[in-house]
Amino acid sequence: MFLSLLSKRRASRPVLSLEGQSDEDLYRRFAGGEERAFRVLLDRHGDKVLGYLTRFFGDRELATDLTQDVFMRVIRSAGRFRGDSSFTTFLYRIVRNLCVDVMRSRAAHPDSRAASLERTAGPDDRPLAETIPGREPDGEDRALSGELSRALAKGLERLPPEQREVFLMREVEGLRFAEIASILDVNENTVKSRMHYAVVSLRKALAAFREGP
Amino acid sequence: MTSQEAENLVLDYVYGELSADRKAEFESFMARDEGLRAEVESLMDVRRAAASLEPVRLPREVRKTLIRAAERKVAKPSFLDGDLLTVFERFFLSPAFTGALVVVVALGVGVQLILETGIDDRITRIEKGERDSVHRMPLGRADDDRESFAPRPLQPSAEKAPKADVSTTAEALPKKVRRRKRLAARKPRPKAAATASAGTSQKKVMAQKARTTADKAAKLKETVGAGSGGYGRIAAKSAPTGPGRGKSITIDKNIIGSMASAPRENQAREGGDAVSAGTGARYIEADMTTAGLAKEESPDRDKERLADGIDGLNGAGSLRAQGDDAGSLAAYMAAISKGDLKGSRLADALYRAADLALRLGRIEVARTFIKRLAGLPDGESRAKKLQEKLKGKLKPDKAR
Numbered sequence: 162m163f164l165s166l167l168s169k170r171r172a173s174r175p176v177l178s179l180e181g182q183s184d185e186d187l188y189r190r191f192a193g194g195e196e197r198a199f200r201v202l203l204d205r206h207g208d209k210v211l212g213y214l215t216r217f218f219g220d221r222e223l224a225t226d227l228t229q230d231v232f233m234r235v236i237r238s239a240g241r242f243r244g245d246s247s248f249t250t251f252l253y254r255i256v257r258n259l260c261v262d263v264m265r266s267r268a269a270h271p272d273s274r275a276a277s278l279e280r281t282a283g284p285d286d287r288p289l290a291e292t293i294p295g296r297e298p299d300g301e302d303r304a305l306s307g308e309l310s311r312a313l314a315k316g317l318e319r320l321p322p323e324q325r326e327v328f329l330m331r332e333v334e335g336l337r338f339a340e341i342a343s344i345l346d347v348n349e350n351t352v353k354s355r356m357h358y359a360v361v362s363l364r365k366a367l368a369a370f371r372e373g374p
Numbered sequence: 375m376t377s378q379e380a381e382n383l384v385l386d387y388v389y390g391e392l393s394a395d396r397k398a399e400f401e402s403f404m405a406r407d408e409g410l411r412a413e414v415e416s417l418m419d420v421r422r423a424a425a426s427l428e429p430v431r432l433p434r435e436v437r438k439t440l441i442r443a444a445e446r447k448v449a450k451p452s453f454l455d456g457d458l459l460t461v462f463e464r465f466f467l468s469p470a471f472t473g474a475l476v477v478v479v480a481l482g483v484g485v486q487l488i489l490e491t492g493i494d495d496r497i498t499r500i501e502k503g504e505r506d507s508v509h510r511m512p513l514g515r516a517d518d519d520r521e522s523f524a525p526r527p528l529q530p531s532a533e534k535a536p537k538a539d540v541s542t543t544a545e546a547l548p549k550k551v552r553r554r555k556r557l558a559a560r561k562p563r564p565k566a567a568a569t570a571s572a573g574t575s576q577k578k579v580m581a582q583k584a585r586t587t588a589d590k591a592a593k594l595k596e597t598v599g600a601g602s603g604g605y606g607r608i609a610a611k612s613a614p615t616g617p618g619r620g621k622s623i624t625i626d627k628n629i630i631g632s633m634a635s636a637p638r639e640n641q642a643r644e645g646g647d648a649v650s651a652g653t654g655a656r657y658i659e660a661d662m663t664t665a666g667l668a669k670e671e672s673p674d675r676d677k678e679r680l681a682d683g684i685d686g687l688n689g690a691g692s693l694r695a696q697g698d699d700a701g702s703l704a705a706y707m708a709a710i711s712k713g714d715l716k717g718s719r720l721a722d723a724l725y726r727a728a729d730l731a732l733r734l735g736r737i738e739v740a741r742t743f744i745k746r747l748a749g750l751p752d753g754e755s756r757a758k759k760l761q762e763k764l765k766g767k768l769k770p771d772k773a774r
Binding site: 191194195196200203207208211212221224225229232233237239240309310312313328331332333337338353356357360363364367 | 382384385386389391416417419420421423424426427428429430431432433436437439440441443444445447448461
């Protein structure tokens with residue numbers, strides 16, 4: 162009887178299109194055994210997390226590794242997600258914890274990998290700041306946009322980490338200030354304050370770029 | 375809206391987090407404030423610059439790795455994954471739970487059975503304080519005492535032995551044994567035996583055993599005759615196997631030698647039962663009680679037993695009091711030859727033995743004891759006395 166109830170329960174799970182599902186529903190479905198739900202989540206957030214980490218550390222390779230770690234943790238934590246917060250908050254808490262770990266490790270070992278955006282990497286030995294991809298406009302715009310991106314990357318590099326993370330979460334990931342406050346476990350006004358300082362610093366950096374050498 | 379309020383709302387406006395009303399209010403204020411408009415424009419520039427950054431693509435290999443990990447996770451979920459019902463479902467259907475349930479049920483049934491029926495383990499019962507009931511169990515004859523190989527508590531000495539409730543004890547005996555006891559009770563009891571058994575009412579319980587042991591008492595004379603310390607030594611070698619094989623048990627003077635043969639026979643009869651030497655010893659010790667009971671049923675057994683010197687000086691004295699000089703002498707000889715007596719006790723024994731020997735006309739024996747007595751520090755005077763008696767004894771012979 163117990164077994165038949167369980168089988169009925171399994172059979173009663175609706176088979177819906179996963180694309181229209183919320184992140185939270187998808188994650189619960191994944192925890193319930195639907196592997197496809199994780200694919201959808203990865204499609205939605207994989208690139209964003211990689212972009213965030215790439216811009217935060219300025220190291221594509223490190224960011225890729227960390228992104229993999231983030232989603233491994235997401236996989237392992239399936240089933241423990243209670244839905245108290247949104248999936249995005251849950252995801253970026255993992256991201257932030259990893260970032261903090263790396264920052265601490267970097268502080269302890271200054272010569273370690275991903276030391277700075279100035280560090281060279283890859284076969285072309287270009288500064289990492291230059292490897293940050295930007296939009297690819299045509300002609301003159303392309304050159305201008307590329308330079309703007311690099312200027313912005315340099316400006317980001319100079320930001321304190323707490324301002325940098327707020328800026329990236331808001332600007333690149335599109336998280337609302339309230340969500341950022343929740344992820345960082347700080348007051349929303351604190352988030353806005355950090356954002357304000359970040360934007361002012363970046364504005365200066367961009368102004369210097371426009372004025373030229 | 376004040377300038378300060380507008381300043382605080384700039385970021386919300388730039389990032390579109392103002393409600394429609396607040397947004398309209400902010401825009402109307404901004405239209406009047408040139409500085410605020412410039413501020414908003416510069417922030418928009420930053421936003422535009424950030425938007426120029428191209429989104430990064432997750433490498434295909436990383437994606438594949440993650441999807442494989444997700445597939446593995448789905449195939450073998452963690453125990454606590456899923457909602458509460460899923461966890462319960464997983465728990466109750468798990469082989470570990472089933473196995474544990476079976477073990478717990480089996481243990482419960484086992485414990486219940488033990489509580490209901492108990493364990494027929496005499497050692498456990500002894501530990502539980504059921505010594506009395508073990509005492510009351512018939513030590514049995516050769517044909518019913520398989521149980522008697524189990525360890526039994528030592529019988530307390532005669533003077534310390536508590537007086538047993540005979541009626542209760544008798545009830546505890548099997549019917550067969552009670553019948554034998556009744557029959558034994560019908561036989562006339564000699565006065566001496568009755569005296570000897572006074573204060574040992576508990577021993578009556580063991581009367582049945584005495585019948586068996588009495589038959590074996592004759593063997594003791596041989597062992598006593600063998601001389602010092604040879605008697606009472608039981609070769610557990612008769613047990614063909616088991617831990618007792620090859621071991622021997624030395625019975626001290628307080629252990630009745632005739633009883634020593636009982637376990638030996640039992641061991642032999644059991645033919646390889648793992649009866650250890652220690653168990654045998656305990657068995658013999660328990661049988662001491664039975665030996666005492668022999669008095670009650672068969673007063674002659676006393677003489678034979680005491681003549682064997684097993685009870686030492688006390689037994690010899692007892693026999694002497696009964697007027698059995700020969701038996702008393704034999705008991706003294708046995709006690710002396712065993713070599714355990716020292717000092718004044720040895721002197722007393724030698725004196726009394728020599729005296730008895732003289733009385734019985736065993737001159738050579740008497741001489742031997744007198745000679746030995748003379749060699750003792752406090753035996754010289756008594757040896758002289760005996761010498762005189764000996765001389766007196768010899769004179770009539772010479773005169774004749």
